[in-house]
Amino acid sequence: MNLSNNEMNEMYLDVLKELGNIGTGNAVSALAMMIGRKINMKVPVVKMVKLQEVPEILGGAEIPVVGILLNVEGDIEGFIMFVMSQSSAHLLVNMLLGTTLNGYSEFTDIEKSALMEIGNILAGAYLTALSTLTGFKMIQSVPQLAEDMAGAILSFPAIQFGETGDTALYIETEIFEESNRIVADFFLIPTIESYQKMLKALGVA
């Protein structure tokens, strides 16, 4: 089958939506177990966005955000990245550590490791889903965290996608716990070779 890039992206998107759903389910169980309380996660929004619009996702290129990045190795190679606003990151920290941190202050080392642990859990959830769908084995690295302007943080996934096209794929995840609403953007960034491999395994190409 000879498909154009766009057609391929559309089909890939459908498969990734499914992946998002399964991954979210996995993540909910893991997070709820970790904090010992009931939480809800909303079915994520999966979108293809133009590179120029990427920094606008979080409300503007200069908005301070938190980015968590993990390497993926094994049958599929690439990166996983989570980006959230500082307020969402603060809510997550509160949820995990039982604190009531308000407003902007720099994260302490403990808070940073709590956030990176969330990255670990979420990445694990999505990779397990992907592994179930494709049969591929994947190993995630220790996460890294950066706090900076949205545009600067998002330049990382944007550049990786820039190699394959002019659009980026992102999955929006919403986590609810009582009245708290946390929004995290999830980027799955396979290398070009792994992208092809994944499409094939998912029955798209």
Added chain:
Amino acid sequence: MMEIIKVGMADLNVTGYPNALTTLGLGSCVGVCIYDTKTKIIGMIHIMLPYSWGVKNNTNPAKFADTGIPLLIEKMEELGAAKKNMLAKLAGGAQMFEVTRSEFMNIGKRNVEAAKKVLQEQNIPIVAEDTGGNYGRTIIFYSEDGRLEIKTIGKGTKTI
């Protein structure tokens, strides 16, 4: 009235006196700023990748240093700028995450190197730069005197 015109990611723009050009939240990307000292015509490009060759989908020349910078110069010449009066300033090219897996990942450094090489080929001297590091930058480029203002989070503002 001075207008500050935005340049998006993988985008370019040109303008004349008294306007300014800006790009927000540069990370590993590089902002290449060129000004004509005689006409006060300025141009800015927000490049994401060094070279267009080998990249499958390269429909947007402004995404790459090798295709974008010559296009920027062309657009400035269309407005009346002359290459012999052009000077350049660079900002960005940070490494936002410490990724060691492959050389490709230090894309910020590679973007800066490519921008310098292309500018050299075009015979445009680089008079100032603020590149590298692990933090984002917002830049504003003024046609008035070619000054480039660089803002960061937590690292202050400077002008080069």
